Each structure stands twice: as C-alpha cells, then as structure tokens.
Amino acid sequence: MSKQEWPLYEVFIRSKAGLSHRHAGSVHAPDDQMALDNARDTYTRRSEGVSLWVVRSDQIIASDPAENSAFFEPAEDKIYRHPTFYDIPDGVENL
Amino acid sequence: MYTQGLDQAGKDRRVAAETEELLNAFQKRVDAEEKIEAKDWMPEAYRRTLIRQISQHAHSEIIGMQPEGNWLTRAPSLKRKAILLAKVQDEAGHGLYLYSAAETLGVSRDQMVADLLSGKAKYSSIFNYPTLSWADIGAIGWLVDGAAIMNQIPLCRCSYGPYARAMVRVCKEESFHQRQGFDIMHSLCLGTAAQKAMAQDALDRWWWPSLMMFGPNDSESTHSAQSMAWKIKRFSNDELRQKFVDVTVQQADFLGLSVPDDELRFDDETGHYQFGEINWQELFDVIAGNGPCNKQRLEKRQRAHTDGAWVREAAQAYASKQAARAAA
Numbered sequence: 001m002s003k004q005e006w007p008l009y010e011v012f013i014r015s016k017a018g019l020s021h022r023h024a025g026s027v028h029a030p031d032d033q034m035a036l037d038n039a040r041d042t043y044t045r046r047s048e049g050v051s052l053w054v055v056r057s058d059q060i061i062a063s064d065p066a067e068n069s070a071f072f073e074p075a076e077d078k079i080y081r082h083p084t085f086y087d088i089p090d091g092v093e094n095l
Numbered sequence: 096m097y098t099q100g101l102d103q104a105g106k107d108r109r110v111a112a113e114t115e116e117l118l119n120a121f122q123k124r125v126d127a128e129e130k131i132e133a134k135d136w137m138p139e140a141y142r143r144t145l146i147r148q149i150s151q152h153a154h155s156e157i158i159g160m161q162p163e164g165n166w167l168t169r170a171p172s173l174k175r176k177a178i179l180l181a182k183v184q185d186e187a188g189h190g191l192y193l194y195s196a197a198e199t200l201g202v203s204r205d206q207m208v209a210d211l212l213s214g215k216a217k218y219s220s221i222f223n224y225p226t227l228s229w230a231d232i233g234a235i236g237w238l239v240d241g242a243a244i245m246n247q248i249p250l251c252r253c254s255y256g257p258y259a260r261a262m263v264r265v266c267k268e269e270s271f272h273q274r275q276g277f278d279i280m281h282s283l284c285l286g287t288a289a290q291k292a293m294a295q296d297a298l299d300r301w302w303w304p305s306l307m308m309f310g311p312n313d314s315e316s317t318h319s320a321q322s323m324a325w326k327i328k329r330f331s332n333d334e335l336r337q338k339f340v341d342v343t344v345q346q347a348d349f350l351g352l353s354v355p356d357d358e359l360r361f362d363d364e365t366g367h368y369q370f371g372e373i374n375w376q377e378l379f380d381v382i383a384g385n386g387p388c389n390k391q392r393l394e395k396r397q398r399a400h401t402d403g404a405w406v407r408e409a410a411q412a413y414a415s416k417q418a419a420r421a422a423a
Contacts, residue, residue, distance in 0.1 A: 005203060005204060005205045006411070008198065008204075024264075025191075025192055025196070025260075025261065025264075026195040028204055030411045030413070030414035031413070031414035031418070034414070041188075042188055042191050045181075045184065045185070045188060046268075062134065064134070065132065065134045
C-alpha cells in the first residue's frame with residue numbers, strides 16, 4: 001500500500017472542437033502531468049477526445065444538495081424570463 | 096466485466112438519523128426515476144449496498160485480466176494478439192471507471208485495493224476457472240462477456256448516477272469484447288476438426304460457470320428485493336439468466352456447437368428454452384475460495400501489487416521533488 005493515497009483528479013473531455021468539456025470520471029495520480037497521462041489512458045482509448053482537463057477534486061467548489069431549494073428556488077417563480085411566457089398575437093411573425 | 100448476484104448479508108441496519116420522512120422522500124425520488132448523485136442524502140444501507148456491489152464489480156474487472164492475459168504471448172496471430180491486448184487493457188479501464196464510481200460513495204481507493212489483496216472482498220466466481228486453450232479466450236468473450244452484458248445493460252439505468260454513467264461506458268466497450276469472442280469461436284468452427292473440437296471443449300467447460308454468473312435463484316436471493324426497490328437492480332437473477340440462455344443457444348446452433356445440457360429444450364408454450372439444474376454447490380465452493388484458480392488469482396494480484404511498489408514510490412518521489420522545486 002502506498003503510504004499516502006495519491007490525490008484524486010476529476011477528468012473532463014472535449015469530444016470534438018466546438019463542444020464543451022464534459023465530466024467523464026476521475027483518476028488518481030501523484031502530480032498534474034501524470035493525472036493527464038492516466039486520464040488519457042483511462043478515458044480516451046477510443047479517440048473519445050481532442051482535449052482533456054484534469055482538476056484536483058479537492059479544488060472543486062460545489063453547491064450543497066441539501067441546500068438546493070434555498071439555493072435554486074429564487075429562479076423558479078420568474079417564469080417571465082422565458083420567451084414562452086409571452087403571448088404572441090396572431091398575425092405577428094418572426095418574433 | 097461483471098458483478099455477481101452474491102447477495103452477501105451486509106450489516107444493512109438502519110442508522111438512527113434516518114427518519115421515516117427522509118427514507119420516504121428518498122424512495123419517492125427513486126420511484127420517480129430521479130438519479131441519486133454522490134452528495135445527495137441516501138440511506139446508509141443503500142450506500143453500503145452500492146459500495147459492495149461496485150467495488151466487487153471493479154475487482155472482477157481487475158482479476159478478469161488474468162485468465163485472458165494468460166494467452167497474450169500465445170495468441171495465434173499478431174492480429175489476435177493486438178485485439179486481446181486491447182481487450183485486457185479495457186478490463187483494467189473498466190476496473191478504474193468502477194473504482195472511481197465507488198469512491199464517490201466515500202470509500203477510498205486504497206481501502207478497496209487492500210480489501211481485494213487481503214481476500215476480504217469478493218469478485219465474480221467466473222474468473223477462478225482456468226483458460227486451458229486458445230478457444231477459452233473465444234468462449235470468455237462470447238459467453239462470459241455475453242452474460243456480463245445481459246447484467247450490465249440494465250445497470251446503465253441504475254438509480255445511482257455515477258454507477259449508471261460508468262456502466263454506459265463499460266457497455267459500449269463490452270460489446271467489442273463479446274463480438275471478438277464470437278469471432279474466435281466462429282473461426283475455430285470453420286477450421287479443422289481439431290479446431291472445432293477445441294471450441295466445443297471450451298463451450299463444455301464455460302457454459303455452466305457462465306450461467307452461475309447470474310447468481311443464485313430468485314427464491315434464494317434474499318437481498319434482491321431491496322435492490323430492486325432501490326432500482327439498483329432492474330431484473331431478477333433468473334430473468335437475466337433466461338434471457339442469456341435464449342439468445343446464446345441460438346448462437347451455439349449457428350456455430351454448430353452443442354450446449355452441454357441434456358435437459359435443454361425449447362418450450363413452445365413459454366417461448367423460452369428450458370434448461371437443467373445448475374450445480375449450486377460448485378458455485379458456493381468457488382465463492383468460498385475453493386475454485387480451481389482462486390489461490391493463484393489472488394497470489395498473482397498480490398505479487399503484481401508488491402512488484403509494482405517501486406513504481407508508485409518513484410512516481411511519488413518525482414512528484415514531491417517537482418513540487419519542492421516549484422515552491423523554492
């Protein structure tokens with residue numbers, strides 16, 4: 001057993017130019033470069049990506065699911081932010 | 096490759112803080128087909144069941160490299176060798192996807208590895224059988240990976256998000272494994288009488304252990320009901336086993352091979368194949384550690400881990416040195 005567990009990195013893959021990076025999973029590695037190498041070997045054996053990001057999991061700041069309602073609720077009653085809220089009179093086009 | 100319906104009795108007791116209200120709200124989310132994510136509230140028993148199942152599944156992938164790795168140096172052509180190498184590499188990859196899914200539940204990688212090496216953790220019984228001929232590599236891909244796919248496709252819809260996502264990736268790759276296995280069997284069956292006999296011998300030895308991969312009969316499978324309610328499991332052991340038999344017998348017919356079961360027959364009424372009784376004692380013996388290769392598999396894994404220690408230490412030393420330099 002290694003005396004100290006290697007840090008965990010989250011892996012994000014851009015599957016092709018023009019698309020965003022998307023979370024794929026995670027790898028352990030002793031440093032950033034080896035994290036990239038491990039991520040390539042683990043997650044892109046079939047040309048799944050043209051770009052890889054790895055970021056240490058302990059560096060990610062996440063919202064707390066237990067606070068979800070308080071955190072996201074303020075957006076819920078503002079349906080006027082969506083275009084579907086508005087009635088378009090008959091006869092009006094290209095709006 | 097696969098997690099087996101072993102249903103070991105876990106200590107799935109309820110934790111004090113799990114109020115009726117929380118449990119009901121959780122079940123409601125599951126019933127509504129909402130995915131549960133890593134940081135969401137979940138019952139302790141759900142967490143433990145998943146840790147057990149996912150880590151067992153990961154260990155199976157890691158140990159599963161051994162029976163196939165046995166033939167890497169003796170594959171009959173460069174093409175077959177390259178394919179087998181890719182497949183064995185995939186098994187390692189599957190193990191890693193799954194370990195990372197299990198880690199989201201709060202168990203450490205080192206702990207899981209330690210449990211495998213100490214023999215505490217289980218892995219699928221199928222990998223405790225030897226690969227005696229090249230045809231066994233065909234039979235593993237066709238039957239063992241075929242059985243694994245039956246089990247794993249529904250896991251892509253499992254209620255736990257990280258596990259479901261890992262399984263989507265695994266299933267895509269597993270399909271290649273099954274086809275390459277069938278391709279090996281097909282080539283052998285089109286070959287000389289001796290080659291075809293080799294394929295038949297492999298089928299004879301791998302058929303029953305493959306059926307055992309689905310785990311005990313539903314009537315004996317005590318934890319299944321809870322896993323079904325939690326939507327970790329979507330189909331019962333017997334349902335999946337029946338599906339596997341139905342599709343595989345037809346493939347064996349195509350190959351001109353005979354399935355080693357005197358009681359096998361197609362039932363017009365049900366539209367399914369009926370098959371003979373599985374030797375459950377054999378399964379329980381293998382799970383208890385007394386299969387043909389249990390000892391060998393574990394020793395080889397332990398040795399690989401020990402022999403690789405210097406690589407891990409060197410990587411760590413290099414990383415520490417680089418970090419110290421950057422800080423200076």
